[in-house]
Every structure is written in structure tokens, then in C-alpha cells.
Amino acid sequence: MVVHSGSVLTVDGALVEVSPLNRPDAELVVYLGRDGNRDLAAVVPRDPNVGRNDDGIGGERMVGLRDFLVSASGRGVDGAREREIASTAVALATWHANHPRCSVCGDVTVPTHGGWVRRCDRDGRDHFPRTDPAVIIAITDEEDRLLLAHAAYWSPRRFSHLAGYVEPGESFEQAAYREVREESGLDVTDLVYVASQPWPFPASVMVAFTGRVASTDIRVDGTEITEARFVSREELPGLISDEGIVVAPRGSIARRLMEDWFGGDIP
Ligand SMILES: [Zn+2]
Known part of the structure; x- marks a missing residue:
């Protein structure tokens, strides 16, 4: 191919x-x-x-x-x-x-092992492809409404779940707690792992959870996330058709999380 x-x-x-x-x-x-x-x-x-x-x-x-x-x-x-x-x-x-060069000595590296390794001939180091984990969390409140957030760098009407990269020294769960707190001011509990999906844009794997919050006192950080709101199942179709909000595309784990919550295909 x-x-x-x-x-x-x-x-x-x-x-x-x-x-x-x-x-x-x-x-x-x-x-x-x-x-x-x-x-x-x-x-x-x-x-x-x-x-x-x-x-x-x-x-x-x-x-x-x-x-x-x-x-x-x-x-x-x-x-x-x-x-x-x-x-x-x-x-x-x-x-x-x-990654054309060795990250240690700076010399040019060459592909080997069928393209799954790059080798530095100067110092003999092998360099392997990276995959950076990121967590994505479908958050519901006590009325089972879903939190939808808008990130500053997205196209204007796009809304999705909170997500972020796992940082050094963190578990997936700790990354989820931290990202939700940083981006929405909410404390998420009851994290349940759902599934994961390779997301090579450029080198991630998305690790998906559901989680719950007791408070709905949203305080977005205003830089990464500029808007966030809880949405009911009854409201969602109207937001898409009338307000023109755009949700994650079919085939993405974000969409699957949303449809799991919604209870079927989102019209
Ligand atoms: Zn080197």
C-alpha cells in the first residue's frame, strides 16, 4: 500500500x-x-x-x-x-x-528491522516508534446529562469530551482526574475503562473512560477549554440540527462514547 x-x-x-x-x-x-x-x-x-x-x-x-x-x-x-x-x-x-536523527548524538539514523527501528550507526543506539497515550473521559452528572466541551483550537461549533495527554509519572486514571480538574474545575469519580483506539495524529493511543461528577459547577480554564455544558439526551439532537454543533466523526472513540451514552446512533 x-x-x-x-x-x-x-x-x-x-x-x-x-x-x-x-x-x-x-x-x-x-x-x-x-x-x-x-x-x-x-x-x-x-x-x-x-x-x-x-x-x-x-x-x-x-x-x-x-x-x-x-x-x-x-x-x-x-x-x-x-x-x-x-x-x-x-x-x-x-x-x-x-525522527531522521539520533536523539542522543544527532547523527542521521537509518531504518532497520523492516522499518520498526531506526539505528544510529555512530553510537549503535536503536530508536523505536513512540506512542503517546491520551485519556478521553465521557463525564455525566447526577441527572445523567453528558458534559460537552469546546476546545479553543477546534473549529467554532465543535464539541466533545474532555481529553488530554498522560504526563510522565501518571497512571491513566491520574491523568483523567487531572485533565478534568484543570479543564472544567470538576472532580470526576467512578472512572470506568471502556476501550482504546490508536490515534496516529501524530502518535497517540486514546484511552477511553466514563466518569461521574457530583457537582455541575463548571469553571473552564478559558485557554484550552473555552466553553462546557451538560447536555441531556433530549437536547442533543436539537443542538446538532438547530444550533449547528458538530460532534466527533463516526469511527472515532469519542463518537462511540457519545453513542454509548445516547443509547444508539446520533441523528
Ligand atoms: Zn547516535
């Missing part, structure tokens, strides 16, 4: 698998693993315009991973398989692009 700058080569919404004989001239090849009786690799083409030209042989085009994850989420088992492949490929390609 072909990956470049956070995008994957697709045709009719599905990943394009290119035979090794036809693959574009490669800047990087990463072995992704065994799929049935075939070996899969991700190829980063030397020519960044591969798949971006309108000559689009057979309708092929590069699609950003976020959009691909949304569209593939509607394609059942095949879509789930391709989401995993595309997430892994983009995560590794991005890591290579962002």
Missing part, C-alpha cells in the same frame, strides 16, 4: 494494494506484517505527487487518514481491517519522517 504525508492511496474508498513489481520508486518501505498468505508493506513514494495527479489511473486518489477512518468505519469487517492497516502505516511513516 502507498502512504504519504498522512494520506493513503485509495480507489472507491478502499485501500489500493500495489504489487511489488508495480510499486512506485520508494523513499521508505515498512513491513506491516502477514495478512492471510500475503506480506503487506507500506511504501512512501519518492515522488510526493503519486496519487495526487488527476491522471488518477482507475480513480485512485490519496485520502487523509482521518477521512479514511470515517469512511472505512461504514464498511464492516473489510473496513475494520483496512483501518488497522492504514493506521499502522501512517503512524510508522509519520514517525520516520519526524
Whole structure:
């Protein structure tokens, strides 16, 4: 498969698998693993315009991973398989692009071990791909209303759950307590782990929890989070249709948390 700058080569919404004989001239090849009786690799083409030209042989085009994850989420088992492949490929390609040098001595490193390690030939150090955990928490109050917050750097009407990176020395739970307190002034309790999702933008895994708060005295920090409110199930559809608020896309764990709370598909 072909990956470049956070995008994957697709045709009719599905990943394009290119035979090794036809693959574009490669800047990087990463072995992704065994799929049935075939070996899969991700190829980063030397020519960044591969798949971006309108000559689009057979309708092929590069699609950003976020959009691909949304569209593939509607394609059942095949879509789930391709989401995993595309997430892994983009995560590794991005890591290579962002880590060309040894973090200790500064010399140029080279890919090895099928692209899962970069080695520094000067001091012999191996450097491994990073994954940065982040927590996301669906918070409800005593009336079972859901907390929806707006982050300053999001598009204007977007609302979602509170979330943040796990800091050094923290457990996931401690990160959740701290982020909720910092961003909303609320003290969350009853954290329950739900699921996790790779989120290679650029190198995260989202760890999802539900949690409860006794107080609804929201005090947003005003810098990261500029607005937050509790929303009932009855209110949510109207906020989307009438006030134009935008919630997380299908296929994201944020959306799943919201639909778990809502009790089904959000119209
Ligand atoms: Zn080095």
C-alpha cells in the first residue's frame, strides 16, 4: 500500500494494494506484517505527487487518514481491517519522517528491522516508534446529562469530551482526574475503562473512560477549554440540527462514547 504525508492511496474508498513489481520508486518501505498468505508493506513514494495527479489511473486518489477512518468505519469487517492497516502505516511513516536523527548524538539514523527501528550507526543506539497515550473521559452528572466541551483550537461549533495527554509519572486514571480538574474545575469519580483506539495524529493511543461528577459547577480554564455544558439526551439532537454543533466523526472513540451514552446512533 502507498502512504504519504498522512494520506493513503485509495480507489472507491478502499485501500489500493500495489504489487511489488508495480510499486512506485520508494523513499521508505515498512513491513506491516502477514495478512492471510500475503506480506503487506507500506511504501512512501519518492515522488510526493503519486496519487495526487488527476491522471488518477482507475480513480485512485490519496485520502487523509482521518477521512479514511470515517469512511472505512461504514464498511464492516473489510473496513475494520483496512483501518488497522492504514493506521499502522501512517503512524510508522509519520514517525520516520519526524525522527531522521539520533536523539542522543544527532547523527542521521537509518531504518532497520523492516522499518520498526531506526539505528544510529555512530553510537549503535536503536530508536523505536513512540506512542503517546491520551485519556478521553465521557463525564455525566447526577441527572445523567453528558458534559460537552469546546476546545479553543477546534473549529467554532465543535464539541466533545474532555481529553488530554498522560504526563510522565501518571497512571491513566491520574491523568483523567487531572485533565478534568484543570479543564472544567470538576472532580470526576467512578472512572470506568471502556476501550482504546490508536490515534496516529501524530502518535497517540486514546484511552477511553466514563466518569461521574457530583457537582455541575463548571469553571473552564478559558485557554484550552473555552466553553462546557451538560447536555441531556433530549437536547442533543436539537443542538446538532438547530444550533449547528458538530460532534466527533463516526469511527472515532469519542463518537462511540457519545453513542454509548445516547443509547444508539446520533441523528
Ligand atoms: Zn547516535
